[in-house]
Amino acid sequence: MSTNREIHLASRPQGWPTAENFRLVETEVPTPGAGQIVVRNRFMSVDPYMRGRMNDVKSYVPPFALDAPLDGGAIGEVVASEAEGFKPGDTVLHGLGWREYALLDARAARAVDPSLAPVSAYLSVLGMTGLTAYAGLLDVAEMKPGETVFVSGAAGAVGSMVGQIAKLRGAARVVGSAGSAAKVERLKALGFDAAFDYHDGPVYEQLKAAAPDGVDVYFDNVGSDHLEAAIGAMNLHGRAAICGMIAQYNSTEPPAAPRNLALVIGKRLTLRGFLVGDHGHLREQFVQEMAGWLRDDKISYDETVVEGIENAPQAFLGVLRGENLGKMLVRV
Amino acid sequence: MSTNREIHLASRPQGWPTAENFRLVETEVPTPGAGQIVVRNRFMSVDPYMRGRMNDVKSYVPPFALDAPLDGGAIGEVVASEAEGFKPGDTVLHGLGWREYALLDARAARAVDPSLAPVSAYLSVLGMTGLTAYAGLLDVAEMKPGETVFVSGAAGAVGSMVGQIAKLRGAARVVGSAGSAAKVERLKALGFDAAFDYHDGPVYEQLKAAAPDGVDVYFDNVGSDHLEAAIGAMNLHGRAAICGMIAQYNSTEPPAAPRNLALVIGKRLTLRGFLVGDHGHLREQFVQEMAGWLRDDKISYDETVVEGIENAPQAFLGVLRGENLGKMLVRV
The missing domain is CATH 3.40.50.720 (NAD(P)-binding Rossmann-like Domain)
Structure with a gap:
């Protein structure tokens, strides 16, 4: 498959967003340059805070650009690598969701062990x-x-x-x-x-x-x-x-x-x-403690999974309406 | 003089208070019981936060009672004492303003040195x-x-x-x-x-x-x-x-x-x-540092002094309207 599908912001919502604010766009699967990798995304995170970035206002993160892909947490497998330390098949966590194939600097990706937990957990309970x-x-x-x-x-x-x-x-x-x-x-x-x-x-x-x-x-x-x-x-x-x-x-x-x-x-x-x-200094302690709770069956987590990148806008509208139980994810 | 004058809350204000919410009442100068002192107030503090206590709502301090004297920070001289450690002529700081003569437990009074600063300063810059x-x-x-x-x-x-x-x-x-x-x-x-x-x-x-x-x-x-x-x-x-x-x-x-x-x-x-x-633990450090600044002429403080207990309600209305520069005080 040489086609990459991604979701663009077509227009800025006024009040509640609608499907018309989004556009499914087909592009080429990218090729990595030096120090880069290409990741086939498997799950992407859908989060309410994204609504703020759809407004054209200065905030702690820049607003989403029009006619460009949205972004957000995602996990998938490396399919091409020009970066040391990453090879095809590695599972990585990164910030370029809302597309099937992500091209990114290897420094912006973090390898995780897919045998420790379902990979979606790295976007929710462990992430x-x-x-x-x-x-x-x-x-x-x-x-x-x-x-x-x-x-x-x-x-x-x-x-x-x-x-x-x-x-x-x-x-x-x-x-x-x-x-x-x-x-x-x-x-x-x-x-x-x-x-x-x-x-x-x-x-x-x-x-x-x-x-x-x-x-x-x-x-x-x-x-x-x-x-x-x-x-x-x-x-x-x-x-x-x-x-x-x-x-x-x-x-x-x-x-x-x-x-x-x-x-x-x-x-x-x-x-x-x-x-x-701002609280990255707690990450190690958190992962230790959370992994223990999961291992001991002391904590439960819910996921609401929407199938297909083409349905990501509906998943986003759903999370704003509270249609999710637990983490809203899209299986890409 | 055997008459004591005090300001009572006559009715609870709805919105902005008016003179009619207050009443000047003449009573007897009190006589101290065991462990008590009587203080002739010289200055009393007039503070915006009192407005909240004029409403009949549960808060961090109980509301003022109707047909009873208001209270607030005051300083004056002991005129009668049945308490160890206090004698007539001592200058004391306490919480029973809004009256010419205050009867109080000696434990509720704190002696201050009137030679160190104008006594009003103990209600403002040093208080x-x-x-x-x-x-x-x-x-x-x-x-x-x-x-x-x-x-x-x-x-x-x-x-x-x-x-x-x-x-x-x-x-x-x-x-x-x-x-x-x-x-x-x-x-x-x-x-x-x-x-x-x-x-x-x-x-x-x-x-x-x-x-x-x-x-x-x-x-x-x-x-x-x-x-x-x-x-x-x-x-x-x-x-x-x-x-x-x-x-x-x-x-x-x-x-x-x-x-x-x-x-x-x-x-x-x-x-x-x-x-x-909640910040009494800072008092000693504060007094040290503030006394130094005052001594070195590094800090200035303003006082707006209204004359006479009978004008205390006007002083209070004035502080709510921002008619004061610096601390609003009544010379009792």
Whole structure:
């Protein structure tokens, strides 16, 4: 096969993205130059944060270019190499998803052992997703044993890890919010002490019922009314790790919430935004600990796999609508 | 004189307080019981945070009771003592202002040396006000030499200390906002590198012009549009010490701002609310350092003194309207 298929950004979404914002483009399979490799991608990661990069605004990462392939975490096998240390057949993790064949500098690829875990796990539980949960909970929010943790978007890839890691690290109570009854059931099966569907009533009321003694640590994937509810329910000296605000990624209006931010003073709350990239120093410790939990069957992870690069835009729209359980992946 | 005059809370304000929410009440001068002292107050502190205690809501301090005297920081001389360690004529600092004569347990009073500084200074630069600035800037926001600091409400008692302490501790650039041209002039005289009147245009635009390389540390006394502007102007890994949100204390509507809170993620910002009471461990270090700066004439402080307990409600309304330069005090 000498054809490479990739997904381009055809236009910038206004509000919610649609299929028309994307375009499937056929190109040649690339040939590596000196120091480069070509990887046949097998799985690619689909993440809500990509929505921000579709806007033409300055941010911590540059916006996606129009009429160029999108990118994101991916794993696959080397099919051609002009770089020392990589040979065809090697399994590598890298950042050029959204295409069947990726051409990249060998320095931008990391070899992984496909015999240790299903290769998709390197994009989820053992990868950035797991490290995001681990670093946010333990490093950013400084969760301590005996505390009560609330995580929003809890049935998502990061959220479901946060809740389980919290329990494994000694949290007294873990509460999750999600967007369907099925997800709530899944959270309880994963060991959450309480979980609720945010459609069932005001988040604050449901959170207070689920955490009657208040919340010490909040892991925010949602923002908006969830953040407001968490601020309202938090105990003195509570800490929030702000990981994402999916509720407002597609909003064309500024968010109305949180309206109770002044409570941070009297309660001495800390709200701290973070990106996993700042916490690479934890990677080795994280991989050790997570591998142990997986080996001992102490942690479960869900994957929602969409088949085919041509369906990647639908997978992305789905993750924004919360159609995934756990990690949203595309099998390329 | 055997009459004691005190200010009671007559009714709870809805929105902005008015003179009708207060009542001047005449009582007997109290007599101390065992372990108690009676203090003739000379100065009392008037602080914006009191507004919150006038609402009947659960908070970090109980609300003021109706038909009972208000309270707050005060300094005066002991006129009667039934407590070991205190004798008439001693100057003491305590928490029962808003009355001419205060009856209190000796344990709730702290003797100070009136020969070291004007006694009013113990309520401002050498007291809670100064420590609030010091702790918020250095402990909560962890300001480092070479950084750019923005403080709102900069001509107030706390704000003017924040800016000066920042410069003395090596900030590269200090920017303040205030509510009049005269205050802006005063800030420049105090050594602020830039200052602006928030009435002159959008806070964000003025802040960007005053701090073209961005803000590393924000000391928030105002909230609302000031906090939103600071979040917008902050550099990666910026820290905000949230001390007060005077812009919304009298609002009957929830605040609309900050609408850009999602920026905390990409910029990895930390927003941290604090109360000075949590930072008592810094008091000795603070007093040492501040006394040295005062002795060397490196720091200036302003006081706005209103005469007479009967005018204390007006002083309080004035501080909410920003009529003070520096510390608002009542000479009792």
